Amino acid sequence: xxxxxxxxxxxxxxxxxxxxxxxxxxxxxxxxxxxxxxxxxxxxxxxxxxxxxxxxxxxxxxxxxxxxxxxxxxxxxxxxxxxxxxxxxxxxxxxxxxxxxxxxxxxxxxxxxxxxxxxxxxxxxxxxxxxxxxxxxxxxxxxxxxxxxxxxxxxxxxxxxxxxxxxxxxxxxxxxxxxxxxxxxxxxxxxxxxxxxxxxxxxxxxxxxxxxxxxxxxxxxxxxxxxxxxxxxxxxxxxxxxxxxxxxxxxxxxxxxxxxxxxxxxxxxxxxxxxxxxxxxxxxxxxxxxxxxxxxxxxxxxxxxxxxxxxxxxxxxxxxxxxxxxxxxxxxxxxxxxxxxxxxxxxxxxxxxxxxxxxxxxxxxxxxxxxxxxxxxxxxxxxxxxxxxxxxxxxxxxxxxxxxxxxxxxxxxxxxxxxxxxxxxxxxxxxxxxxxxxxxxxxxxxxxxxxxxxxxxxxxxxxxxxxxxx
Numbered sequence: 466x467x468x469x470x471x472x473x474x475x476x477x478x479x480x481x482x483x484x485x486x487x488x489x490x491x492x493x494x495x496x497x498x499x500x501x502x503x504x505x506x507x508x509x510x511x512x513x514x515x516x517x518x519x520x521x522x523x524x525x526x527x528x529x530x531x532x533x534x535x536x537x538x539x540x541x542x543x544x545x546x547x548x549x550x551x552x553x554x555x556x557x558x559x560x561x562x563x564x565x566x567x568x569x570x571x572x573x574x575x576x577x578x579x580x581x582x583x584x585x586x587x588x589x590x591x592x593x594x595x596x597x598x599x600x601x602x603x604x605x606x607x608x609x610x611x612x613x614x615x616x617x618x619x620x621x622x623x624x625x626x627x628x629x630x631x632x633x634x635x636x637x638x639x640x641x642x643x644x645x646x647x648x649x650x651x652x653x654x655x656x657x658x659x660x661x662x663x664x665x666x667x668x669x670x671x672x673x674x675x676x677x678x679x680x681x682x683x684x685x686x687x688x689x690x691x692x693x694x695x696x697x698x699x700x701x702x703x704x705x706x707x708x709x710x711x712x713x714x715x716x717x718x719x720x721x722x723x724x725x726x727x728x729x730x731x732x733x734x735x736x737x738x739x740x741x742x743x744x745x746x747x748x749x750x751x752x753x754x755x756x757x758x759x760x761x762x763x764x765x766x767x768x769x770x771x772x773x774x775x776x777x778x779x780x781x782x783x784x785x786x787x788x789x790x791x792x793x794x795x796x797x798x799x800x801x802x803x804x805x806x807x808x809x810x811x812x813x814x815x816x817x818x819x820x821x822x823x824x825x826x827x828x829x830x831x832x833x834x835x836x837x838x839x840x841x842x843x844x845x846x847x848x849x850x851x852x853x854x855x856x857x858x859x860x861x862x863x864x865x866x867x868x869x870x871x872x873x874x875x876x877x878x879x880x881x882x883x884x885x886x887x888x889x890x891x892x893x894x895x896x897x898x899x900x901x902x903x904x905x906x907x908x909x910x911x912x913x914x915x916x917x918x919x920x921x922x923x924x925x926x927x928x929x930x931x932x933x934x935x
Contacts, residue, residue: 468506471537471553475501478542480551485513486701487533487555488570490522490907491779492832494701497533498550509535512558522911523568532560539698541667545709554698567901570834574694577838580897586758586848587739587746592837593690593821596703596829597731598720600653600682600711613926617724619681621652637680640728644678651676657684660710664688667706669699679728682716690736693837700833720829722778723785730786730793733829735777736811737762737840738821748817752857753801753810755820763808763822764854765847766840767797769893770807770826771877771886773843775908777827777836781920784879786828794825797874798858806858807876826876839894846893884912 466474475483483504486496497515512532517524524531533555543552557569565572582588599619606615619625623639636649648654657674664671670689677683686707688699704720711718723730739746739762749756755763766773778787787793799822800806809823822844827836846852858873877883888909894900 466537466540468509468537471509471540471551472501472504472506474540475551478551479549480542481548482546482550484543484546484550484552485533485535485555486552487557488701488832488834489520490568490570490832490904490911492570492830492835493521494705495520501551509537512555512560514560517557522907523566530560531566532558534558541702544663544666544706545713554701568904568907570832571694571697573900573904574697574834574838576897576899577841578693580899581739581841581845583897584845584849586845587741589740590693590837590841591690591736591738591740591821592693592696592833593688593736594696594700594827594829594833594837595685595687595732595734595736596700596720597677597683597685597733598707598718598829599679599724599731600656600684601717601719601724602715604717604719608923613924617681621680621682623680638676640680641678643676643680643683645675653682653684656710656714656716657686659714660707661686663706663710664703667702669702677729677731679725679730681725681728683725683729683731690738693841694834697833697837704829722780722783722828722830724782731829732786732793732825733827733831734809734823734825735827735837735840736821736823737837737844739844745818745820747820747822753812754815754817755810758848759820759822760854761848761851762844763799763847764852765843765845765850765893766822766824767799767808767854767874768847768852769839769843769890770797770874771883772890772894773836773839774826774877775880775883775887775912776839777824777831778876778883779832779836779880779912780828780830781880781916783828783830784877784883787826787876795876796858796870797876798856799854800857800859803859803861805861808854835900838899842894842896842899846896880912881917884909884917 480501482498483501484496484498486494512534516529517531518526518529535553535555539554543550557566601617601619603618621638623637626637638650661671661674672687672689674686677685707718747759787795794807797807799808801810802812807826891905
């Protein structure tokens, strides 16, 4: 779409406002709205100014001026504003040098795709994520000098089987009993359908939606795979739509990986395949019908998983999910079909075009631009170095004895370990200037100072249970 096409599209849809959106370092959309008649075709060259010092992990106050340059190809009608509003995504540039901003996540993804092409290995990286989320009826939390608490509730919660509901009709999904039930146990079919319909309006191809394993409204909506940059853009719409549809129905949605104790957390299994000249590079005659290139790609991802997870499982809560016993892939091995492996090779189809790897460790708090580009860079590194993925593990990992499991590498045990791993292993990310030292160091600094240090300072409610009467 050209700038001229953009304004014709706005006119056709009677758009009164333009909403400009961009993604901050941690993966949250920021936005500002403008009357349509304040923009013209030059806006797509000049951009619009904003204060970069007010965006998390970006500029200092002494260099705060930044420009957001709209990308007309991303224009769609926003489904949530009262006034007809045309939404467009932006790339961030420096107003003095006019160079793309190194900490703009969208720029990182664009560079990752260009670097992939420059290697001659592949010209397309397809990504297909499976983001899970919870739908709650209420959430309350507080943290101050004298209080530390949270409380969630859901009409579907297994803990509500005895609640006085005038009348209580039962049919609450049990703990770990929420996978694929029909109504009335699955009470959110229509709500997910509404979410899927809004996604389709903005161009997202929805493949399926269903209730997930956990009680209390855990859900999944699957998008058809797309090239990396487009999928990262769609993932931002995906989160935005789910949260806003939930809210207009009096619900609240969260992508927090582990909000419910002793039940399954929300992951984001991420499928990846490399193509060149319209043909897959993943299919072959090796293990699980894969090519040597695909195995090397898996080898690269497994080798660099601890560092990748600094972006792919980027919160302290992420590691409440990545523990044994909840279908969480904590062992760094590959396997066909086995969902307890970090990398699975789906075996639903023998069509060569369907061959792909599924990296099961990430969760939906990730910034897709950064997490999937990190996966791509690790895969390319593995291909270039011919990194072996090791022997596959096709037995049930959770039935292995401790001494058998000790032979395998594991995911980081907490966010601090993942950040330390990134600090020691990020050269593969900086190949071709895709990730810069500046971005990686800011990520490490932010996670340590703004999240890890802050968590370490605060008493945990369970500590009162364990230690108050010491």
